[in-house]
Amino acid sequence: MCFFAPTGFVSLTEEGERLQLGSHFLFPNYNPDLLLNIVKVPTAGKMRNLVVFVVILQLSITIIDTKDEFKFGDIIAFPSKLCNCFTYTHYAVWVGDEYFEGKKPGQNIFEYNGRVAGCVFNKLPTAKEHKKDNYLDDYFVVGTYKEIRIRILQQQHTCKTYNPFANNCEHLATYIRYGEKISLQVSLDPELQKMLDSKKSCEALCKASSSRGPG
Known part of the structure; x- marks a missing residue:
């Protein structure tokens, strides 16, 4: 048989x-x-x-x-509500079990976290809605393993002050993967532009409805 x-x-x-x-x-x-x-x-x-x-x-x-859901350097998107009036997507980069100085066991993503106002390693919140979202792969060259690692190290030690129009979580994620700082949700959403002040973070203007601080 x-x-x-x-x-x-x-x-x-x-x-x-x-x-x-x-x-x-x-x-x-x-x-x-x-x-x-x-x-x-x-x-x-x-x-x-x-x-x-x-x-x-x-x-x-x-x-x-x-x-095998994520690979090193993948962009992860976390859709969340901000002020209950429009959807703001938080972004992070998957680093998995890769070793980085200062990275703790179990931490598998790198992100700009609004709660601590910095570029930090964190643990993927599996209970929260998330997905792989390498949405610019067809338009920009994806960095090599070495390039992505260098960019993470660079941002880890020289993370600049949060700016919704120039230095937010999406800027960080796209820079690490592609070497280009891009934030489509800020540039394409006029309502979001009205809500945000370049001198203030999202949290300062409006408390997010989710438990996660916006980036």
Whole structure:
């Protein structure tokens, strides 16, 4: 008995003692400990065990996808409400487990945080809505690993005073990824321009409705 996977055959031996997979498995990073040893059972039992195997395989796929959700230098967007009148998006950069002086265990993003008014490492708030948003990849050259790392180190030690029009969280994120300071939400949203004063932070003008300080 056998069935075909996209990159190899999955078959049961004649004795029905073990599930075997071709050397070119669909997921090269799979965990072999997740595979089932299928003992010799009637045909109905084999099918039942096969279903269990597929379920476990699907769980392993989910684990792989979650682990690889972000890569070093990815921009992460956090949509949030400001003053309950319009949406202001907070941005951060994914750094993962990369070592940086001053970065604590568990901290995996780099951002301009309005609460501390600085460029800091922080922990991704998984309970808060977020997504990968490399929205300028088609227009600017993405920095190399070395370039992104140098920019983070530079901003970590020389983070300038917050300015919604020239130095906000989006400016920081785009500079680190592309080497260009860009903030589309400020330049394209006339209502946001009316609300913000270049000499004051968002928090000084209006308390954000979310628990996270705007950047």
